[in-house]
Amino acid sequence: MKKLAVIAVLILLAMPSNGLFNFHRKAIHFNVSHEKYVPPFLFWRWNERNVVIEYFDIVRNNDSIAANITAYLAIPPSLPNQEIMDIEFEPEPDKILEDEYGQKVACYKLKLAPNESLEIGWRIQAKIYNIRYILLPFLVGDYIPPDIKEKYTRDGEMYKIHDPYIQQIVRSIAANETNLLIKAIKLHDYVIRHLSYALDNKWDDAPTVLKRGNGSCSEYCFAYIALCRAAGIPAKYKGGTYLAELPPYNDSIFHRMVLIYLPNYGWIPVDMTFDEWIFHHYAFGFHSNRFFALMTGGGASQYLNWTYNSHYESVAKLDIDSTARWLEWK
Incomplete structure (x- = not known):
């Protein structure tokens, strides 16, 4: 728990002070049914x-x-x-x-x-906007709506959550953990430790990527989504464009990140390629105003x-x- 407390403090410190203390900025909150407790704030938006x-x-x-x-x-x-x-x-x-x-x-x-x-x-x-979720283990609930659980913990050709290699990783990393946030952090840390960024213009499935030890942003996503789903954490992805230079700027590479579902919070952004480049948990629950989402999806969409x-x-x-x-x- 000490490690997780340190992570929470680092996440808060990573947020600019005008986002946390500027009274002109508004804390956003919403109600989630079936929960015993709804926190007074879930995330901050600024800039x-x-x-x-x-x-x-x-x-x-x-x-x-x-x-x-x-x-x-x-x-x-x-x-x-x-x-x-x-x-x-x-x-x-x-x-x-x-x-x-x-x-x-x-x-x-x-x-x-x-x-x-x-x-x-x-x-x-x-x-x-920049957005920072205030993630604390004791605020995470237990109830996952059945439609979300069914749709976003199912298998897919790029995930292969029943593959023995995926199952073995989940057992070794998160088998004895019950809190969804702590479990998600442990699986996130495993991916960061075992993958390095590489772009080769093709996408391999999660077991292949994890065994190989490198992958693109999409392959990082497939790997993390597979581990989360195998551990019972609903997960999907968000794809879009990232502003690397001030406008006018043309992006032809694009970017993908993960969204995990945490009861009492909803869908939380997790961008592991940024965590690898900046520091370990910077983009766990954070989203930059330089990223614009084109879509969200859970797998092989019909369109x-x-x-x-x-x-x-x-x-x-x-x-x-x-x-x-x-x-x-x-």
């Missing part, structure tokens, strides 16, 4: 930024035949750390759909001649599959160039 972001895909038909294409573009959601003010599509989608995880997508029916290309996308105005920006279906050979362009951040 509001007004942003204008464009997302666009350049779609090329590299085949010798005409391409009939169904395209799905993720529609950014409003979340505790971001508020969507306005969105304009170019061109207008044929329809708006919603997948099994509640993520909305813009659906396009396209036809391209051989070597023809076109651009589809959107322009958005939003507010984004987005395992991607976190767009997905295309066609028998023809396509080339897709995706870019998020930050125009304003002020």
Whole structure:
């Protein structure tokens, strides 16, 4: 418990003082049913930024035949750390759909001649914030809504939670722990200790990544989600774009992080690649106002599959160039 107390203090100290003590900043709270106790504050938001972001895909038909294409573009959601003010599509989608995880997508029916290309996308105005959850083990409840537990602890092809290697890690790290927050921290620490960042333009499943010892941000997510789900902690991911330089800035790499569900708190951000680069628990329960979420998902979505920006279906050979362009951040 001493170690966890130190972690809690470090997390609080990592938050800028104007976020914690500025009386013009508001503590956000909400009620969660089935809980014996609802804490008076759950997270702090500060440093509001007004942003204008464009997302666009350049779609090329590299085949010798005409391409009939169904395209799905993720529609950014409003979340505790971001508020969507306005969105304009170019061109207008044929329809708006919603997948099994509640993520909305813009659906396009396209036809391209051989070597023809076109651009589809959107322009958005939003507010984004730094956010820091005040995470304390004794504030975490026990009740997980059945729909969340069923949907976000199930297996998936990139997780393989029943793999003996995944099961062995969970038994060795968290088998005797009952508090979900402490269990999540222990599994987080295991991933940080055993993985290093590597980008190779492909995604492997969680057991492969953990055995290999390195992975991209998506593979870190698959590994941590697999361990959390195997340990009974609901987990999903959030994908989006990160502002690495002041606008105008084009992002073609994108980023993915984990969200874990803690009773009394809801969905908590955990970004392990940032924890590896900064310090061990900096991004456990923290979200920067330089990150803008394009979507949230739990696995192979019926529309987005395992991607976190767009997905295309066609028998023809396509080339897709995706870019998020930050125009304003002020």
